[in-house]
Amino acid sequence: xxxxxxxxxxxxxxxxxxxxxxxxxxxxxxxxxxxxxxxxxxxxxxxxxxxxxxxxxxxxxxxxxxxxxxxxxxxxxxxxxxxxxxxxxxxxxxxxxxxxxxxxxxxxxxxxxxxxxxxxxxxxxxxxxxxxxxxxxxxxxxxxxxxxxxxxxxxxxxxxxxxxxxxxxxxxxxxxxxxxxxxxxxxxxxxxxxxxxxxxxxxxxxxxxxxxxxxxxxxxxxxxxxxxxxxxxxxxxx
Amino acid sequence: xxxxxxxxxxxxxxxxxxxxxxxxxxxxxxxxxxxxxxxxxxxxxxxxxxxxxxxxxxxxxxxxxxxxxxxxxxxxxxxxxxxxxxxxxxxxxxxxxxxxxxxxxxxxxxxxxxxxxxxxxxxxxxxxxxxxxxxxxxxxxxxxxxxxxxxxxxxxxxxxxxxxxxxxxxxxxxxxxxxxxxxxxxxxxxxxxxxxxxxxxxxxxxxxxxxxxxxxxxxxxxxxxxxxxxxxxxxxxxxxxxxxxxxxxxxxxxxxxxxxxxxxxxxxxxxxxxxxxxxxxxxxxxxxxxxxxxxxxxxxxxxxxxxxxxxxxxxxxxxxxxxxxxxxxxxxxxxxxxxxxxxxxxxxxxxxxxxxxxxxxxxxxxxxxxxxxxxxxxxxxxxxxxxxxxxxxxxxxxxxxxxxxxxxxxxxxxxxxxxxxxxxxxxxxxxx
Ligand SMILES: Nc1ncnc2c1ncn2[C@@H]1O[C@H](COP(=O)(O)OP(=O)(O)OP(=O)(O)O)[C@@H](O)[C@H]1O
Ligand SMILES: [Mg+2]
Numbered sequence: 001x002x003x004x005x006x007x008x009x010x011x012x013x014x015x016x017x018x019x020x021x022x023x024x025x026x027x028x029x030x031x032x033x034x035x036x037x038x039x040x041x042x043x044x045x046x047x048x049x050x051x052x053x054x055x056x057x058x059x060x061x062x063x064x065x066x067x068x069x070x071x072x073x074x075x076x077x078x079x080x081x082x083x084x085x086x087x088x089x090x091x092x093x094x095x096x097x098x099x100x101x102x103x104x105x106x107x108x109x110x111x112x113x114x115x116x117x118x119x120x121x122x123x124x125x126x127x128x129x130x131x132x133x134x135x136x137x138x139x140x141x142x143x144x145x146x147x148x149x150x151x152x153x154x155x156x157x158x159x160x161x162x163x164x165x166x167x168x169x170x171x172x173x174x175x176x177x178x179x180x181x182x183x184x185x186x187x188x189x190x191x192x193x194x195x196x197x198x199x200x201x202x203x204x205x206x207x208x209x210x211x212x213x214x215x216x217x218x219x220x221x222x223x224x225x226x227x228x229x230x231x232x233x234x235x236x237x238x
Numbered sequence: 239x240x241x242x243x244x245x246x247x248x249x250x251x252x253x254x255x256x257x258x259x260x261x262x263x264x265x266x267x268x269x270x271x272x273x274x275x276x277x278x279x280x281x282x283x284x285x286x287x288x289x290x291x292x293x294x295x296x297x298x299x300x301x302x303x304x305x306x307x308x309x310x311x312x313x314x315x316x317x318x319x320x321x322x323x324x325x326x327x328x329x330x331x332x333x334x335x336x337x338x339x340x341x342x343x344x345x346x347x348x349x350x351x352x353x354x355x356x357x358x359x360x361x362x363x364x365x366x367x368x369x370x371x372x373x374x375x376x377x378x379x380x381x382x383x384x385x386x387x388x389x390x391x392x393x394x395x396x397x398x399x400x401x402x403x404x405x406x407x408x409x410x411x412x413x414x415x416x417x418x419x420x421x422x423x424x425x426x427x428x429x430x431x432x433x434x435x436x437x438x439x440x441x442x443x444x445x446x447x448x449x450x451x452x453x454x455x456x457x458x459x460x461x462x463x464x465x466x467x468x469x470x471x472x473x474x475x476x477x478x479x480x481x482x483x484x485x486x487x488x489x490x491x492x493x494x495x496x497x498x499x500x501x502x503x504x505x506x507x508x509x510x511x512x513x514x515x516x517x518x519x520x521x522x523x524x525x526x527x528x529x530x531x532x533x534x535x536x537x538x539x540x541x542x543x544x545x546x547x548x549x550x551x552x553x554x555x556x557x558x559x560x561x562x563x564x565x566x567x568x569x570x571x572x573x574x575x576x577x578x579x580x581x582x583x584x585x586x587x588x589x590x591x592x593x594x595x596x597x598x599x600x601x602x603x604x605x606x607x608x609x610x611x612x613x614x615x616x617x618x619x620x621x622x623x624x625x626x627x628x629x630x631x632x633x634x635x636x637x638x639x640x641x642x643x644x645x646x647x648x649x650x651x652x653x654x655x656x657x658x659x660x661x662x663x664x665x666x667x668x669x670x
Contacts, residue, residue, distance in 0.1 A: 021330065021351030028357030031382070055359075138386045145354040146346045 012083065015073045019090045020145075022069065026062040026097045027141040029055060033104035034137060034200060038130040040111050041193065052108035059101035066094040082217070089214035093144065096203045096210075100137065103196040103203075110189045123190060125172065126197075129165040132158060133197050136204035140211065149215040152208040156220065162201035169194045325404040327352050330366050342384040342406070352404070356383060361392050365404070379409065425592045429472055429606065433465040440465075468604050475608040479591075482535060482615040489621060490532040491644045496561050496569065497522060499533065503540035504559065513548050517555075523562040529569050530644040535616045542609040543573040543636050549603055550634070551577025563642070571638040579630040588626060589614040613638075 033052050040049035070091040073079070079087055136155050143151035170191065177187045209220050313334065317324060323339035325332050330351050335343070339355075347355040352365045358380045376394045383390050389409040394402055440462050449455045500520060508515045529536070540559070547557040558574045580588070580595060587593045592607040594600040600607060610626075613636075617624045620640050628634040 017331075017351045017354075021353035024351075024354045024357040025359070025362045028353075028362060029359045031357075032359050035382070058359075135386055138382065141357060142344070145350075145357070146344045148344075148346075 012073075012077050012079065015069070015077065016083065016086060016090075019066065019069050019073060019087065022062060022066050023090050023094050023097070024141065024145055026059055026066065026094055026101075027137075027144065029059050029062070030097045030100045030104065031134070031137050031141060033059070033101055033108075034130075035134050037104045037107040037111075038127065038134070040108055041114065042127060044111065044114055046111060049108040049111035053105050056101050056105040059098055063094050063098040067091060070094075085217060086214050089210045093207050093210050096206050100200050100203050103200050106196050107193050110193060113189045114186060125165065125169045126190070126194065129162065129169065129194065129197055132162055132165065133201045133204070136162070136201055140204045140207045143208065144211045147211070147215045149212045152211040152215070153220070155208040156205050156212075159201050159205045162198055166194055166198040320405070322408070323406040325352070325355065327365065327402040327404055329400050339406070356380075356392070356404075358383060358392075364394055365402070422591060426472075426476060429592060430469060432601075433469045433472075437462055437465050464604070468601075468606070471604065472606045472608070475606050475612060478538065479608060479612055479615060482612065482619055485532075486615075486619055488619075489644055490530055490535070490619065492531060492533060493528050494531045494533050494536060496527045496529060496536075496571070499537055500540055500559060500561065503537045504544055506537075507541045507544045507548070511545060511548055513553075517548065517553075518544065518557045518559060521558060521560040527561055527563050527569055529620075529640045529642050531620055531640065532616075535619070536640075539613050539616045539638070540571075540573075542613050543638075546609060547573055547575035547577065547634065547636075549605070551575040564639070567642055569640050569642055571640065572635060573638075574633065574635045576633040579632050579634055580626075580628040581630045582628075585626060585628065589624070 033055060036048050037052045039045065040047075040052065070087050073087055074084070077083075136158055139151060140155045142148070143155065173187050173191050173194070177184055180187070212218070212220055311319075313326075317326070317334055317336040320336055321338060323342045324336045325339050325347075326334035330353070332347050332350055332352050332355055335348050335355075340347070343355045353362055356362075356365065360378050360380060364376055364378065374396050376396075378392045378394075380390050380392050381387060383392075383406065389412070391407040391409050393405045393407060395405075396402055440458050443449060444455065444458060449458055504518050504520065505515060508518070544557065544559060551557065555576045558572070560574070561569065561571045564570045584593075584595050588595075589610045591611040593611075594605065594607045597607070614624055617638055617640070622638060622640040625637040626634070627637070
């Protein structure tokens with residue numbers, strides 16, 4: 001190998017390394033945001049909730065940085081095959097992580113609604129659901145860092161459990177709302193929170209697919225999203 | 239290339255000290271401390287031990303002999319000897335990761351950007367920012383590295399030339415203690431809720447007028463009285479536990495004569511349990527046995543142990559309380575019964591708060607499940623030792639060693655507390 005190619009290879013490795021590191025940093029922020037948002041909700045911790053909302057800006061900033069970086073890398077180095085795939089995947093993953101951050105922010109924004117908390121029985125399902133979703137995000141970011149296609153696949157397999165949680169929570173909440181019309185506001189917010197979590201699970205799955213693709217070059221079969229059939233979409237506040 | 243200059247040596251020494259101190263500050267056990275120092279030694283070695291200078295030393299006699307390379311372990315070997323996950327980061331790249339770090343973070347991290355290894359937001363900035371001279375050691379509490387929800391302390395040492403030594407200290411022990419406290423509150427609330435719920439139930443029934451005749455009403459009131467007394471006892475026990483704990487580091491200094499105190503405690507116990515004092519035989523080889531103790535607490539210890547012996551053995555089966563001086567410094571107290579005994583699998587857990595072999599039965603006898611926990615804490619505070627030996631169907635023997643003299647503070651504190659923390663609990667299979 002000639003000296004120039006060696007140099008180019010080294011420079012490319014540095015660039016892609018930086019790109020991946022930025023994505024990982026974003027992931028760390030989003031992961032923490034989800035955990036904190038749920039924590040804030042359960043403990044009615046307004047301070048933490050406000051911090052989650054505030055720190056979302058940093059995630060957005062990083063996304064822009066990732067994009068700049070990726071575009072420059074592709075333009076300057078004109079990577080091929082595996083390398084190109086990796087660069088594009090990193091950019092796409094950053095976009096999805098940014099969405100996860102938004103959902104965390106949405107959840108955090110709803111915390112003040114629960115000031116006078118009523119005992120909403122279905123609420124007890126929420127932490128368990130949040131736990132699985134957080135684990136999915138955590139594991140998919142680990143898979144990304146390790147370029148571990150197998151671990152990515154495991155994440156995808158868990159999405160079904162999240163959908164099940166969501167569906168049962170959805171039903172329980174609807175029933176509850178019918179019986180307790182005075183708690184309708186809080187119940188509705190809970191419904192949206194559950195939907196947000198369910199979407200985070202979907203996004204973790206999307207990332208897993210991209211990690212898998214970047215690592216192996218193979219697409220996984222598209223999943224059928226059952227929850228979409230009767231689930232309300234969260235309103236888009238950002 | 240670098241040579242051994244005074245500043246370099248100072249940095250190395252500071253690192254050594256810093257790491258040792260880190261271990262100390264983190265409350266690391268002696269082993270961790272030693273390893274921390276070893277970690278320091280690694281950096282001492284790294285910093286001191288660079289390739290020989292290309293140009294000759296200006297003053298040959300002032301320069302120390304370069305160390306024999308063969309005598310020193312390699313950087314690899316030294317890092318492998320550190321139990322805590324540890325990384326060496328140059329610039330942003332992980333250049334070395336010891337096996338513990340590879341097990342926690344994955345083998346892929348070597349050669350990668352450190353943000354791919356540790357993506358926690360609180361750490362990211364510190365790990366890649368510019369080295370600052372004013373902060374050579376940074377410690378951050380983190381949760382969720384490797385396994386989710388596992389707590390770590392991330393310690394970053396800023397070294398020369400944009401190099402960082404990163405060590406992760408496991409903090410799950412501290413959190414486990416916290417969890418124990420939380421569990422305790424949960425248990426205590428649960429224990430209080432049960433009698434309270436039954437009290438409320440009876441009150442409601444009485445209010446409904448369901449118990450018209452005097453006999454039923456009296457029976458209800460009796461049960462209510464029992465439940466209320468149990469709550470009172472529970473609260474009393476909880477309060478004495480917290481009092482004993484609060485005084486844990488203040489050894490008792492009062493000199494107390496054991497004989498009269500035991501007599502008194504046995505009488506009181508029999509009175510509350512409604513048993514005949516004749517069931518208890520008190521034996522002593524020595525005329526007068528004195529210990530350094532807290533009168534109220536020792537009385538409670540005797541009362542709890544004698545109470546158990548009476549409660550968990552058939553009526554009229556004898557209970558023996560024996561005490562004697564066994565050495566210059568120690569007194570032994572043995573409480574023995576010929577009751578139902580305890581099977582070995584329960585022995586290690588008996589002194590846990592609220593642990594009972596048969597919860598329903600203990601509760602129906604008015605037990606709180608705190609008796610032995612209180613005994614354990616009293617023994618600990620007195621810098622003594624507690625042994626429980628038992629064989630199902632044969633009986634139980636509880637042996638307490640208590641010091642005669644107040645311990646001198648400096649020597650006694652740490653050692654005896656840790657010893658008493660783990661009372662040896664021996665199943666008495668072949669000893670009888
Ligand atoms: N001498 C003994 N013989 C048999 N079992 C015993 C004896 N002492 C203790 N135990 C067992 O150990 C358990 C814990 O004892 P502990 O004294 O802590 O609580 P308790 O007796 O249930 O309630 P209390 O707090 O009122 O004493 C008891 O529930 C009992 O099962
Ligand atoms: Mg007892």
